Amino acid sequence: MGTLISVNVGRPEPTEYSDPGVTAIGKKPVDGPVEVTAPTERKGVSGLAGDAICDVRHHGGVDQAVYAYAREELDVWAEELGRALPDGVFGENLTTTGLAVSDAVIGERWRIGETLLLEVSATRIPCRTFAGWMEQERWVRTFTDRARPGAYLRVLTPGVIRSGDAITVVHTPEHGVSSADVFRALHSRAPEVLPLMLDLPGLAEGHRESAAKRLGV
Template identity: 35%
Template sequence: MEKNKPLIHTLTVGMPKELVDSKGRSMITGIEKQRVQEVYLSSQGFEGDDVADKKHHGGPDRAVCLYPTEHYIQWEQELGKTLPVPAFGENLTVTNMLESDVCIGDIYKIGDAVIQITQGRIPCSTIDRYTEANTLLKRLIETGYTGFLARVLEEGTICADSTIELVEKHPARISVLYCNEVYFKNNDAIAMKQIQAVDALAEDWKEKLEKRIQVLQRKVMS
């Protein structure tokens, strides 16, 4: 087996349902997913998988959620406890696909499907509530270890033991980690424009960055 070849650690899907946290607070969320051996991936996402908050999650640009296995070790050490897999609502927990190496626009063939990376994941408070760890969301943002999302270029079946092949590296070579650092620091209009210029970037990110660029430019002018 090739060294550092991307691999599927777990393949999971799940529908939104009610979850009650340790404080008795109820939420409807799709974060809890179950392992499957085989599932079909369409342009809208995996069969048997959905999100509750359609405004902030899901849609064609965010059809697949991936999270690097390697980060679990760090989070479990920091939190002093074992996390469920998946802890972040990801469909694919993957090895050898870190945010520092994966770039916006990169194209991967996974099983019969082909996906393209579109954006870093913007984590929400559901992660803290689901994992019962009130520092995890903050740490994901601080480190940029958010995982990432993808659109589907070719639909097809993915199995738990399917291979992951890099089909094409995007020429801009703008990593997910770099995007996260720029996005969460929110003070570099030039870097934002550089990210915004990547054709494969999710439309939602293009719009968010445009608003931020305009705010920064008004500050400079005032």
Template identity: 45%
Template structure:
């Protein structure tokens, strides 16, 4: 079965985190969403020192990793709960290679993205989850998702196919680079 986008998530509302405002409250939207070099139309990042910009334009998280967390925490993990823009299915993001490229959507309107780095969460994730220091536990698993650079702008929607166009041969995965043992 080909990899697919389960959900496209944008900020629902800004909330006050433990130390600053955050746009972590991402929720699924329907229909086609435009994507440019800085991310999804209708989305936002609050602290641009650490979030957003060309190398962190999008944040992708695998539904399979969310299901693992759901079992681990005995609670529902809905698309966007971890603050991701793109919730995927059938794509092993933890073992994605830095520099890997994905084509998402159709050949004329879809996007091309490059895996740039693992997510480095802060206390806002712990606050969102209601679990003290959860962000440390999150990182320790290596199931952190990936920040993506947009190489070719276009638009995406839930249900779009994801094709891995290129995989470098260096072996540095998101999980390994994130600090997972």
């Protein structure tokens, strides 16, 4: 069992390093309850009330409704980078403790609060906006090399959450393919995972299509 230590949402801010010219990657903790619902569009809509999605081509929607990252991994990054990394700094909606989020299995289900049920669906693909926001030289390469991507989740049952809520893993598929495995596969670090992705239950369709393209099928 894990704990939700922070619920984070972002507001649009102007930027020079994002294609739309605005970004909401700099998410901030919210005091009090936050409603989480299932977006109806594939892209462009967050699952969290009050959370903006600026790059509607690549973020949000059903398969990327909620992004989670572990506080433990943020602490490792903070030590490596020599700077404070507050909750939400990686653009995560949920900052957790007690869960190995990057190693969460695709299709794994989390219960948070009284009713919210989430399912691990996708991995993160580091982008130009993330690099510009972090202001770290060769950040995309560094993040890719570490392969600690956190995880995206879809909303199966809507609910209301707040910091301090327990996170209970209620189902873990037996196939064992994690968010980190998919991340490595999509970055040419684990080609043996690509065939598994073609029929992997719960995997985001965009990732499945990417695997098929790389395999030429």
